[in-house]
Amino acid sequence: MPFDAAGAQSDEALLAAYGRGDAQAARALTLRFTPRVLSHAARLLGDAAEAEDVAQEAMLRLWKIAPDWRAGEARVSTWLFRVTGNLCTDRLRRRRGQGLDGVPEPHDEAPGAEARLLSGQRAQALQEALDALPVRQRQAVILRHIEGLSNPEIAQVMEIGTEAVESLTARGKRALKAELAARRGELGLQDD
Amino acid sequence: MTERTEITDEALEALFQVGRDTGPAPSAALLARVMDDAMAEAGVRAAPLVVGKQTPTPATRRGVIGAMLSTLGGWPSMAGLASATVAGIWIGYADPAALDIVTTVMLGGGYEPVDLVPSLDTFLQEG
Numbered sequence: 065m066p067f068d069a070a071g072a073q074s075d076e077a078l079l080a081a082y083g084r085g086d087a088q089a090a091r092a093l094t095l096r097f098t099p100r101v102l103s104h105a106a107r108l109l110g111d112a113a114e115a116e117d118v119a120q121e122a123m124l125r126l127w128k129i130a131p132d133w134r135a136g137e138a139r140v141s142t143w144l145f146r147v148t149g150n151l152c153t154d155r156l157r158r159r160r161g162q163g164l165d166g167v168p169e170p171h172d173e174a175p176g177a178e179a180r181l182l183s184g185q186r187a188q189a190l191q192e193a194l195d196a197l198p199v200r201q202r203q204a205v206i207l208r209h210i211e212g213l214s215n216p217e218i219a220q221v222m223e224i225g226t227e228a229v230e231s232l233t234a235r236g237k238r239a240l241k242a243e244l245a246a247r248r249g250e251l252g253l254q255d256d
Numbered sequence: 257m258t259e260r261t262e263i264t265d266e267a268l269e270a271l272f273q274v275g276r277d278t279g280p281a282p283s284a285a286l287l288a289r290v291m292d293d294a295m296a297e298a299g300v301r302a303a304p305l306v307v308g309k310q311t312p313t314p315a316t317r318r319g320v321i322g323a324m325l326s327t328l329g330g331w332p333s334m335a336g337l338a339s340a341t342v343a344g345i346w347i348g349y350a351d352p353a354a355l356d357i358v359t360t361v362m363l364g365g366g367y368e369p370v371d372l373v374p375s376l377d378t379f380l381q382e383g
Binding site: 082085087090091093094095098099102103106107112115116119120123124127128130184186187189190191209210212237240241244245248251253 | 262263267268269270271272274275276278279280281282283286287289290291293294295297298299
């Protein structure tokens with residue numbers, strides 16, 4: 065159960081308090097979940113500005129459902145990952161419809177991007193390799209290996225069976241390795 | 257040099273670790289927007305957001321206007337109310353031609369908007 069400076073209340077307790085109009089609970093939930101939702105959306109979309117829009121929308125849906133939240137049915141984090149995933153998938157589909165083939169622009173718009181340290185290059189290489197994966201594989205790999213969810217939790221988020229999760233993450237990892245193999249030297253992964 | 261060697265699990269895990277460490281942090285503006293949404297959705301005014309000891313009696317602090325707003329659904333509903341009011345005034349003043357099309361489509365050509373106004377004749381007759 066996550067804790068933060070705003071208190072030691074569970075996610076569900078905070079959501080219930082917010083549903084009763086408690087502004088402090090809203091603040092705690094905002095600080096607790098907005099970073100996770102934003103991070104997840106940014107990895108799925110590969111676009112920071114779009115990720116902000118998705119994060120705000122996902123949190124808005126949380127505010128809307130709060131009064132009707134049924135305790136014990138789902139974890140707040142799982143629910144938010146699901147909503148975020150669906151919002152991102154919608155956007156990626158729309159992108160494909162616009163002929164962009166679902167591949168976002170490279171992340172080199174910021175000044176001095178080329179001069180980043182190795183960790184920056186690795187992060188960028190990882191994101192580019194993730195962007196090249198099919199959406200479902202990308203979502204499963206991110207949830208498993210970056211967000212740290214268990215397979216049953218991912219199954220709940222993606223509304224599929226755990227076997228399907230295992231298959232998606234395995235195929236996703238294989239594709240990532242293939243994608244990154246050519247860049248081993250550049251990323252300093254040869255001796256890892 | 258051109259040999260394509262597979263990346264090991266350990267190397268991939270090192271990349272995932274970098275990914276975990278370098279997630280984007282939400283801007284203050286985003287957090288503020290999320291909080292604004294939360295308050296608008298809860299129908300609570302932004303004032304009680306301020307942290308600290310300043311909540312003796314929320315009802316008296318908000319005052320009569322605050323209570324009325326709260327009853328109507330808070331500031332978000334006022335925005336809708338204001339839009340509807342402005343639209344109503346505009347329709348009444350400008351009598352846009354497009355409105356005739358709407359009424360024709362909805363009522364058919366045989367009716368005029370005035371036909372919808374109840375007649376007083378019934379009430380004026382001696383009963």
